[in-house]
Amino acid sequence: MPRPHIEPFVELNDGYKKFRLIGFTGADYKVLSLDTDTGACSLKVRFNNGFARKPGLSYSDMEMFVLGGEMQVGDDIIGEGHYMFVPAGVAIPAINVADGCEALVFYDDSEPDYEESDHHHDLALRAGYISLNSYQDTPWSGGSIVSPSVATGCMIKLLRFDPLTEAMTFLYCMTPEFMQDNISYHDCGEESYHIWGTSWMMQFGELPTGGYFWRPPYINHGSFRSKLGCIAIGRTDSKLHNYFHFNPWTNPNENLHRAASMLYRQRPQLFKWVAAEGGHNHPHGPSGQLAAAPHDFEHPEYLDDPQVDMLNKQVMRFLQADRSGHHHHHHDDD
Numbered sequence: 288m289p290r291p292h293i294e295p296f297v298e299l300n301d302g303y304k305k306f307r308l309i310g311f312t313g314a315d316y317k318v319l320s321l322d323t324d325t326g327a328c329s330l331k332v333r334f335n336n337g338f339a340r341k342p343g344l345s346y347s348d349m350e351m352f353v354l355g356g357e358m359q360v361g362d363d364i365i366g367e368g369h370y371m372f373v374p375a376g377v378a379i380p381a382i383n384v385a386d387g388c389e390a391l392v393f394y395d396d397s398e399p400d401y402e403e404s405d406h407h408h409d410l411a412l413r414a415g416y417i418s419l420n421s422y423q424d425t426p427w428s429g430g431s432i433v434s435p436s437v438a439t440g441c442m443i444k445l446l447r448f449d450p451l452t453e454a455m456t457f458l459y460c461m462t463p464e465f466m467q468d469n470i471s472y473h474d475c476g477e478e479s480y481h482i483w484g485t486s487w488m489m490q491f492g493e494l495p496t497g498g499y500f501w502r503p504p505y506i507n508h509g510s511f512r513s514k515l516g517c518i519a520i521g522r523t524d525s526k527l528h529n530y531f532h533f534n535p536w537t538n539p540n541e542n543l544h545r546a547a548s549m550l551y552r553q554r555p556q557l558f559k560w561v562a563a564e565g566g567h568n569h570p571h572g573p574s575g576q577l578a579a580a581p582h583d584f585e586h587p588e589y590l591d592d593p594q595v596d597m598l599n600k601q602v603m604r605f606l607q608a609d610r611s612g613h614h615h616h617h618h619d620d621d
């Protein structure tokens with residue numbers, strides 16, 4: 288099962304468990320979220336005094352954010368605020384922890400694993416490796432690097448951006464007395480851990496230091512407040528688009544339909560191609576009855592809009608021509 292909606296969860300209330308996997312003994316963990324199909328997970332890990340591990344790699348992409356203490360990785364000492372993205376198959380040097388270290392550790396593709404190795408796997412995407420101190424080595428940007436934007440007063444440090452999926456890992460902060468009065472949802476899964484401070488959302492109340500959520504797509508969140516400010520690390524699993532609105536009663540299915548209706552209006556070619564399921568890329572597929580236009584709870588009459596109507600009629604004709612073209616090809620091949 289993909290990760291369920293976990294919100295709010297405050298890990299500081301829970302105890303650690305002993306890590307017993309090879310490469311992790313000497314560390315303790317708490318599970319923040321877990322995909323029970325793949326083993327992908329987000330953990331808080333305490334590396335105890337004397338933790339030591341030889342150089343090695345994982346078969347999953349791994350991300351780590353150091354919350355406190357220090358860790359020696361090869362010749363480097365990394366500490367509070369350090370962020371690493373280690374692609375699957377990239378070997379990292381020996382790790383030694385002299386005096387305790389706490390970190391968030393994310394395995395994106397599978398359960399935590401470790402294989403001793405002093406060289407990278409041949410297929411590893413070495414160029415994807417990232418290691419920086421997020422507090423010292425990179426500046427804050429406006430939240431408007433994502434548009435439509437969160438309110439001013441919520442800022443972002445982009446730590447990782449996947450050019451294929453547009454998945455992101457980032458720090459964000461809210462100024463004291465931050466407020467945003469609308470409701471948001473996204474097409475992506477969204478995850479956050481509050482490093483320090485408290486923020487408030489209408490649906491979920493206050494999320495304090497140590498607060499965490501894993502939120503599947505299309506779930507309403509907001510409005511937002513932060514009395515004294517906060518700093519958090521966030522991740523998405525694909526493109527983060529802020530769908531804003533002011534209706535607190537919609538459910539995720541209605542939100543999804545509204546998002547699809549935007550695709551219908553704004554990218555009609557793409558919508559039709561996607562909606563003609565099975566018919567567009569296989570000669571024996573169902574020959575493409577087009578899905579009905581999705582309902583938009585904010586604009587229930589949008590189909591009457593002449594521009595929307597015209598664009599979609601054009602697409603319909605284009606698709607019919609395309610489909611007869613497909614049939615020709617198929618018969619010619621026979």
Ligand SMILES: [Fe+2]
Pocket residue numbers: 471472473477508
């Ligand atoms: Fe969000």
